[in-house]
Amino acid sequence: xxxxxxxxxxxxxxxxxxxxxxxxxxxxxxxxxxxxxxxxxxxxxxxxxxxxxxxxxxxxxxxxxxxxxxxxxxxxxxxxxxxxxxxxxxxxxxxxxxxxxxxxxxxxxxxxxxxxxxxxxxxxxxxxxxxxxxxxxxx
Amino acid sequence: xxxxxxxxxxxxxxxxxxxxxxxxxxxxxxxxxxxxxxxxxxxxxxxxxxxxxxxxxxxxxxxxxxxxxxxxxxxxxxxxxxxxxxxxxxxxxxxxxxxxxxxxxxxxxxxxxxxxxxxxxxxxxxxxxxxxxxxxxxxxxxxxxxxxxxxxxxxxxxxxxxxxxxxxxxxxxxxxxxxxxxxxxxxxxxxxxxxxxxxxxxxxxxxxxxxxxxxxxxxxxxxxxxxxxxxxxxxxxxxxxxxxxxxxxxxxxxxxxxxxxxxxxxxxxxxxxxxxxxxxxxxxxxxxxxxxxxxxxxxxxxxxxxxxxxxxxxxxxxxxxxxxxxxxxxxxxxxxxxxxxxxxxxxxxxxxxxxxxxxxxxxxxxxxxxxxxxxxxxxxxxxxxxxxxxxxxxxxxxxxxxxxxxxxxxxxxxxxxxxxxxxxxxxxxxxxxxxxxxxxxxxxxxxxxxxxxxxxxxxxxxxxxxxxxxxxxxxxxxxxxxxxxxxxxxxxxxxxxxxxxxxxxxxxxxxxxxxxxxxxxxxxxxxxxxxxxxxxxxxxxxxxxxxxxx
Numbered sequence: 173x174x175x176x177x178x179x180x181x182x183x184x185x186x187x188x189x190x191x192x193x194x195x196x197x198x199x200x201x202x203x204x205x206x207x208x209x210x211x212x213x214x215x216x217x218x219x220x221x222x223x224x225x226x227x228x229x230x231x232x233x234x235x236x237x238x239x240x241x242x243x244x245x246x247x248x249x250x251x252x253x254x255x256x257x258x259x260x261x262x263x264x265x266x267x268x269x270x271x272x273x274x275x276x277x278x279x280x281x282x283x284x285x286x287x288x289x290x291x292x293x294x295x296x297x298x299x300x301x302x303x304x305x306x307x308x309x310x311x
Numbered sequence: 312x313x314x315x316x317x318x319x320x321x322x323x324x325x326x327x328x329x330x331x332x333x334x335x336x337x338x339x340x341x342x343x344x345x346x347x348x349x350x351x352x353x354x355x356x357x358x359x360x361x362x363x364x365x366x367x368x369x370x371x372x373x374x375x376x377x378x379x380x381x382x383x384x385x386x387x388x389x390x391x392x393x394x395x396x397x398x399x400x401x402x403x404x405x406x407x408x409x410x411x412x413x414x415x416x417x418x419x420x421x422x423x424x425x426x427x428x429x430x431x432x433x434x435x436x437x438x439x440x441x442x443x444x445x446x447x448x449x450x451x452x453x454x455x456x457x458x459x460x461x462x463x464x465x466x467x468x469x470x471x472x473x474x475x476x477x478x479x480x481x482x483x484x485x486x487x488x489x490x491x492x493x494x495x496x497x498x499x500x501x502x503x504x505x506x507x508x509x510x511x512x513x514x515x516x517x518x519x520x521x522x523x524x525x526x527x528x529x530x531x532x533x534x535x536x537x538x539x540x541x542x543x544x545x546x547x548x549x550x551x552x553x554x555x556x557x558x559x560x561x562x563x564x565x566x567x568x569x570x571x572x573x574x575x576x577x578x579x580x581x582x583x584x585x586x587x588x589x590x591x592x593x594x595x596x597x598x599x600x601x602x603x604x605x606x607x608x609x610x611x612x613x614x615x616x617x618x619x620x621x622x623x624x625x626x627x628x629x630x631x632x633x634x635x636x637x638x639x640x641x642x643x644x645x646x647x648x649x650x651x652x653x654x655x656x657x658x659x660x661x662x663x664x665x666x667x668x669x670x671x672x673x674x675x676x677x678x679x680x681x682x683x684x685x686x687x688x689x690x691x692x693x694x695x696x697x698x699x700x701x702x703x704x705x706x707x708x709x710x711x712x713x714x715x716x717x718x719x720x721x722x723x724x725x726x727x728x729x730x731x732x733x734x735x736x737x738x739x740x741x742x743x744x745x746x747x748x749x750x751x752x753x754x755x756x757x758x759x760x761x762x763x764x765x766x767x768x769x770x771x772x773x774x775x776x777x778x779x780x781x782x783x784x785x786x787x788x789x790x791x792x793x794x795x796x797x798x799x800x801x802x803x804x805x806x807x808x809x810x811x812x813x814x815x816x817x818x819x820x821x822x823x824x825x826x827x828x829x830x831x832x833x834x835x836x837x838x839x840x841x842x843x844x845x846x847x848x849x850x851x852x853x854x855x856x857x858x859x860x861x
């Protein structure tokens with residue numbers, strides 16, 4: 173997947189996969205990172221124990237188009253709103269898409285969408301579905 | 312055998328061939344579910360080498376293939392021990408009492424992530440996690456509340472704790488003493504397996520070497536003072552949950568075991584001084600016969616390794632004692648009640664495999680930490696298998712099955728080959744440092760995911776026979792006040808304690824750490840003065856440095 177830049181060069185879409193806080197369940201995040209790479213995207217995996225600040229900093233430094241956050245211990249409602257606020261503060265909330273995956277209860281879907289999360293992938297979503305949806309979001 | 316051989320070829324010619332020409336088989340080849348071992352159509356006496364005494368022998372005797380005790384479950388069923396812990400210490404105490412009232416026979420304590428990683432509830436990294444996936448423990452007061460009214464002398468407790476294991480064990484010891492129990496009588500298990508943390512479970516704290524040193528401190532302390540306590544529970548469960556296949560996970564676990572043993576021997580203990588209290592924790596999944604064969608193979612492999620490689624003499628050092636749990640990652644979000652079936656079948660494999668204790672993952676695993684109802688179903692599943700099915704009435708009831716014995720041999724060979732591979736690469740610690748374990752696991756996880764998505768691996772309700780409707784499931788609701796309560800408990804303990812004495816004990820701990828002493832006595836002293844998990848961990852982080860993920 174690639175888009176021409178203004179200067180005519182081609183930039184591959186860049187995706188950041190991140191894990192926040194103390195949640196150590198990284199199987200899904202790592203598998204997705206491998207699959208995205210195989211699908212031809214550039215992937216930056218942050219590793220564990222990130223903060224909203226380090227995630228947003230990395231997103232800016234690496235000039236990513238999409239941030240994918242994985243939550244398996246139930247802290248999404250703590251971290252995602254913070255990330256969205258930081259992106260807004262940095263003025264990149266519109267251009268950087270955020271998607272969330274993991275053990276996300278259905279009752280939280282609406283709130284997450286309302287604060288600007290582009291998509292939520294609950295447990296049991298296939299990698300194929302995730303990549304397809306990310307592709308749509310990236311245009 | 313000659314007779315079997317000739318009648319087999321006769322059967323192939325006269326029965327099999329005409330049958331198969333009219334009734335083709337479902338697949339061109341059949342493989343075990345996670346190790347991918349190709350299995351034949353039929354196994355016969357020809358597949359068994361004639362070496363009953365060498366390979367199988369009798370239960371309670373070398374090589375322990377058939378079980379580590381002579382009568383196995385005819386004497387006593389395995390310990391039923393659901394992994395549990397919620398929110399505040401009070402809530403967890405109530406949960407423990409409930410579990411015991413349902414007929415659970417041991418306790419298993421789940422800590423929240425800040426407690427596991429060495430942060431107090433008021434630390435910024437603890438945000439959102441206080442009392443979330445287990446109980447929040449900051450000081451001895453919290454732990455006392457968890458075990459209020461529960462006599463430690465009468466019940467064994469397993470603690471899933473690793474990086475901060477010395478602190479939590481110190482608290483457990485302090486409570487035992489306060490209850491008037493001689494600590495030599497305490498029984499239970501502290502997981503204390505830091506190697507798998509940095510590879511798969513990820514609740515790490517200190518750099519690798521100091522982490523190993525602390526693990527050995529616990530082994531040494533328990534060996535000298537708590538002979539009935541399992542000072543380590545070396546696991547393959549988290550390797551499998553992270554994606555490793557059944558063979559690789561087992562080999563990683565055994566290679567880790569060898570590493571812990573080498574480090575402990577260097578401390579000056581003899582192998583028979585401590586090996587009897589080395590225990591293991593394994594995962595069990597859906598390919599029942601693969602799992603059963605694996606448990607049996609591991610018992611034999613361990614006995615042989617301890618005898619032939621480490622020259623252990625005490626029979627107890629050769630006995631592979633293990634707890635096992637049904638793999639949570641195989642439980643689906645779709646049709647969650649089907650996970651009750653998966654849990655039961657997977658527990659059946661554990662029981663046929665001869666475990667010493669077991670638990671079943673919550674059927675609501677894909678949604679939340681287990682609801683009390685899910686925990687009760689876990690206890691009841693064990694009771695049904697133990698008291699209705701009769702599978703526990705005969706020792707090693709599957710022993711002698713041509714297929715099971717063939718697969719047991721195959722498993723042992725394959726696991727041993729991978730252990731040799733790891734040893735030739737410099738051993739467990741080196742293979743973790745250079746990322747070998749991590750890469751193998753990620754690759755396995757990726758391959759598995761692909762095989763699920765192509766439908767090659769079937770998961771009912773998820774990639775075949777899929778229902779459209781969302782289930783209506785009542786899941787556990789975390790108490791929103793749990794953080795506030797934890798902070799209140801912490802503030803109260805801090806007001807109560809003698810600050811000068813806390814500072815003094817932490818200074819002693821620091822000196823001991825810098826001087827390379829066994830830290831257990833110093834940590835016990837500190838927790839008794841209500842030093843917090845965070846304060847003790849900060850002291851250790853300061854001396855030893857924090858682990859940095861590669």
